[in-house]
Amino acid sequence: MPDETAELLLRENEPAIPAVKVPALPSVKDSGLPAVKDGLEILCGPLLNYKGMQIVGSKVPIWHGSVLIVAKPGSSSPSLNLQYIGVQSRTSQSGFPLPNDLGERDNVREGSTPNPPDPYHASEVSGVKLYSDPVKAFWRFSIDLALQDHEARWQYTLTNIESSGSEPGTLHSRTFFVPSAFQSMRIMFHSCNGFSAGTDEDEWSGPALWNDALRIHAQNPFHAMIGGGDQIYNDGVRVEGPLKAWTDIGNPKKRKAFPFDEELRAACDAFYFSNYVNWFSKEPFRSANSQIPQINIWDDHDTIDGYGSYANNFMRCNVFRGIGSISYKYYCLFQLHIxxxxxxxxxxxxxxxxxxxxxxxxxxxxLEHQSEDSSFIIGERPGPYFLEHSRSIYMRLGPSLAFLGVDARTERTRYRVNYPETYDLIFERVRRELSFEGSNCKITHLLLLLGIPIAYPRLNWLENFLTSPVIGPIRFLSKRFGVAGGFFNLFDGQVEILDDLDDHYTARRHRQERKDLMLRLQSLAQDHNVRITILGGDVHLAALGRFYTKPELGLPVEHDHRYMANVISSAIINKPPPQAIADFLARRNKVHHLDHNTHETLMEMFDKGPGGSNRGSRLMMPSRNYAVISVNPLDSVGFNRANGHGVDRGNEPSSIAPQVKRTAKKGHLPLHHGEEGAGTEHPAANGMGEGTLPGGLDVTFRVEVDHRDRTGRTEGYGFSSKSRASTIVGEIT
Incomplete structure (x- = not known):
């Protein structure tokens, strides 16, 4: 990135809005904002989202996005000035087909959306009010950009609003980067973006790793960041918030019957809103979410810890349903921009x-009567506790990369993750998208976000113990005499960690659903010659799980539709488990069998501790982290070096039988060339897109070196995932 861009990024790190006292809203005085003259007073934002890519019906691929601000209500309407400000890098001739005249374009959305802006002239975008009440208003600005033959830098400036350090009526400008028509996006993946209740945030240096993310972005820009769940922690609603008195009720029957009246609803609504304003305005996360377009899927902490996985009769109580409705409201507004x-x-x-x-x-x-965003896959019936419809997301991230995020929370119960008909809708949509050949650009990689890891060590023995009759006497002593009080949660009286275990796909209650899902994914990969890589977070450590065809069949990875890596990356903010816990989980890692032909296990990924420190297992890294993901260019068939980086190794030989066979007894060894040397010495470890496999997917874990370091320094660990062979001309020798 040019020096002027790096300076601009630093200039955009404005002071954070101070913590908001619940349920009060930030005032002009408290936030350091000037008195409002003619414009609206901003409370939070701007927040930048990526909304998808339009290929059908336009001569040039169209990038869709949005900017969101939250302001105090006023008589004026804000607007956004959008301007192209430069070429980021040069790219070569492959990718989406472009007409000779880049100015010749069709309308990009049926019936309502104007042509995307001319890239060389500024344009004005009017704000649309999504929601308002007497104390706040949410405004969205929809952005449509035609992809060019080069990676482009864009700038947006909000007008008719007031903010510190700006000229009257304007807000500091923000820049973001849009890939060329020949690039698949560079992605940042993160999860668990907050602290659990009771954590010493100062000891853990707050959101320090976002400083590292911004440093990487300044060197080689991210085109999007995927939030894998828990983008915010709202657990404080029951610790110091309006549900504290309810949580302190000792009698479970009284707690379940407690009314969720209008006064309590108002207090909870104010808490969730204020918590969002405070957290999304906290630096350096504030700078990141205004410059890197977000793609978000929620999880339990976006509502409250374990929501959906407690006992059914308790989940249906008035209070749980009430806060579920409120959290869904603010998830839609702050994270989805709807x-x-x-x-x-x-x-x-x-x-x-x-x-x-x-x-x-x-x-x-x-706001009513709006057509739904085409990126959503909306469940047919409401979830049992939120009483709202699930919103999974499918979108294209470039010529060869697509994303599917499964909403695994809205329909969740202790016994189910998603309805069967929701899976049908999801697979019908993805198959239809993968079958589309009109763009002449075949999708070779599908990123699948499930939130909770699906290739992970089993803890069935612990589940069996915690639900066995032996726990009954301990629970009785806890109720009567306070024995082992911290062992049981205050919600439904069950063992405290049981809701976390029930959340896992590997839990016995989800075992059949997990198997059915994986078999459908294998069929999808086989039918459409696409490599599926699964993203998961939640468990507060880094690891790499893999499904693959059993070695006895001698099937090289590039032909293996069962090979799927599960990139497990969390938490970017929350504290990790102790090293002893990670070592214990690693010892529980075995070669498991999804079915007769499919093995699964973790891979040795971490050759040393971050910063050269001594660590235990090579399978799990209990340090804060996030992931960088990019498609490695395929020079042999004309793909470009997307960002001016890459290692040209030509067409590597396919994996040979001896390499595969030696993993039969020890499944955590490499299965193909991209996994060889995984760790700090791998070409993908620096996160710059310098992997080993043409057309492969480069993945980098950025792992924190010292949690006391507020600059957030990290160590990189890399590996590459192979594409399916039949999608790459000349790959097989």
């Missing part, structure tokens, strides 16, 4: 004479 469901209007009283008594907004606006 209005909450209009059914939310039923939660509010609209009579002026009730306002003073209930504290609820007397006037609430929700």
């Amino acid at each position: 209005p909450p469901p209009t059914t939310q209007k039923q939660q509010y009283r609209t009579f002026d004479d009730e306002f003073e008594n209930t504290g609820m907004p007397c006037e609430t606006f929700i």
